[in-house]
Amino acid sequence: MDEIEELAGVAIAANGLSPRLGARIAGLGAFRPTTVVSNEQAAAAASVEAQWIEQRIGIRERRYGTSTETVVAMAVEACVQALTDAATTPDDIDVVILATCSMPSPMPNGAASVVSRLGCRAAAGFDVNAACSGFSHGLAVADALIRAGTARQVLVAASERMSDWVSPRDRNTGPIFADGAAAAVIVPTDQPEIFPVAWGSDGHRADLITIRPDTGHMEMAGRKVFRWTTNALLPAIKGACARAGMAPADLKAFVPHQANLRIIEGLARTIGAPGIVTATDVIVSGNTGAASVPLAFHALRRSGALHSGDPVLLFGFGAGLAYAAQVVLCP
Known part of the structure; x- marks a missing residue:
């Protein structure tokens, strides 16, 4: 049996599941980039005063990803934390959903790369682009997959490099948007802990x-x-x-x-x-x-x-x- 046949067999076996009454969040993880950008730095780029940013927007600082802190890399770091918090492993994950609107290219999808880097054995992977509501959309999809019996454990990650998509000179966006990632492991439960969206x-x-x-x-x-x-x-x-x-x-x-x-x-x-x-x-x-x-x-x-x-x-x-x-x- 070659590798593709073996993985297909694992996926089919994993899908022999029964519908469940509900789902719950079993673990959370987060990744915050290492580069901190102050209001003074953001204000200088946008030609505004630093206090204007805090007064009008309420932000004091934000973080930007380095060249190696990509959408996928940050998602993987958050997912590793979430898996540890949930006391589960990549092999137990049936589906990875990546909520993002800032992938540098539409292909390949980011979730497939997350699946590969995590070492999930036979997980499906797809992206959800609902912009800033993406995680909530992904969570609703994960809940539905588990309730339907299509998946046992679903990893929902949200990762963004918004700094790539805004001009630092634009006062309406430059001082506001930033980068980061977080993730949640969703598992079945007899009593719903994720309620209808x-x-x-x-x-x-x-x-x-x-x-x-x-x-x-x-x-x-x-x-x-x-x-x-x-x-x-x-x-x-x-x-x-x-x-x-x-x-x-x-x-x-x-x-x-x-x-x-x-x-x-x-x-x-x-x-x-x-x-x-x-x-x-x-x-x-x-x-x-x-x-x-x-x-x-x-x-x-x-x-x-x-x-x-x-x-x-x-x-x-x-x-x-x-x-x-x-x-x-x-x-």
């Missing part, structure tokens, strides 16, 4: 965040995006809580996409549950695209603000304009 998109406004074909740089209508996020997304937040059978006040934490501190604060007020913890990782990480939600989730858990079993609302939103929200229980 509330998601959607507003393609009529997709031109608010685009990549210019002539420059290859992102353009964003910041004020219009701000109004959309703080005014139009409340139904998704309420819908995710309702599908989990909870009220916002039942949550322990709210982890929205780390777009901008002012947007995060506005969404937190919209929820109307002042007692819950709201993630503000954007202050030290910037906007890391699809990686921002799991990076912020990982940071809250590591800080001790969250404990196993705590209900947390994850909420990704961004270009598309796509959004996805779901309540999960902290691993």
